[in-house]
Amino acid sequence: MxxxxxxxxxxxxxxxxxxxxxxxxxxxxxxxxxxxxxxxxxxxxxxxxxxxxxxxxxxxxxxxxxxxxRKMSGRTQPEFRNLVWKLAEECAKELGVEFYKIHFKKTADKWASCGTDGNLNFNTLMRNLPEHLIQYVVYHEIAHRKEMNHGKVFQRIMKDKFPQKRQIDMELYVYWMIVNRVS
Ligand SMILES: [Zn+2]
Structure with missing residues (x-):
């Protein structure tokens, strides 16, 4: 507590x-x-x-x-899914890892997750996020293909790619409030 x-x-x-x-x-x-x-x-x-x-x-x-x-993106669900696939493939190539399936589902408690089986899950509410935040969330999940936990190695991977990580985390925090209010 x-x-x-x-x-x-x-x-x-x-x-x-x-x-x-x-x-x-x-x-x-x-x-x-x-x-x-x-x-x-x-x-x-x-x-x-x-x-x-x-x-x-x-x-x-x-x-x-x-x-x-800021105006909501107006991205359709198929446009959003295509974008996530494209970004996931780019990130996987960059990090030298592979993933299997991507699932999309509306969830109440997180933006995304990565299973030990190599499957990725993304919250459909992410459709409304600006692209740089979608890229950040996708990169985070793909980075879990290198390192499952959020320890030092994982933090280093994220900070190397996103030096302004705290600012992005803050943006995601405020967008969570906004998209959960509007949808
Ligand atoms: Zn994580």
Whole structure:
């Protein structure tokens, strides 16, 4: 159980204290977690990092505003599927791996997944994402053909390709809110 961190009048983020030197933020579909270094007094740790927290909050709000005012792609489901196949083949070639089937399904909890059997699953809600975010999600799943877990090796593969990874994770986080509201 992680406590909640209240930011501004009506925003709550999950809060975790971990053995880290620097504060960090993690994005998952529908959830953002602020990670702060462990300390004797949690309130004091929050206070020390309050400026950093406000900065992250402001970035998320700006990303949400930018995404909200952007027109949805209008891509059809077949166009979306073709795009995912094309990107998956490109990424697989780049990473020197293979995959088998691609399945498309509307799911409530994630953008995509990769099975140990080499099959990839993509959420049909991704149809509305800008292409650079679709490419990022596809690359992530294909990278799992090299490394199943999200450990250091996996993070390195992703950061080499997407140095601005945190910004993209943030965009995906705000788009999750947007596409789940509109569909
Ligand atoms: Zn993954």
């Amino acid at each position: 992680s406590p909640e961190l209240k930011v501004g009048p009506d925003h709550h983020y999950h809060l975790e204290f971990r053995k880290v030197k620097e504060p960090a933020v993690e994005f998952e579909p529908g959830q953002m977690t602020i990670i702060l270094p462990k300390g004797d007094n949690p309130d004091e740790v929050v206070r020390v990092h309050s400026e950093w927290i406000s900065h992250i909050h402001a970035n998320v709000q700006a990303a949400l505003r930018a995404a909200s005012t």
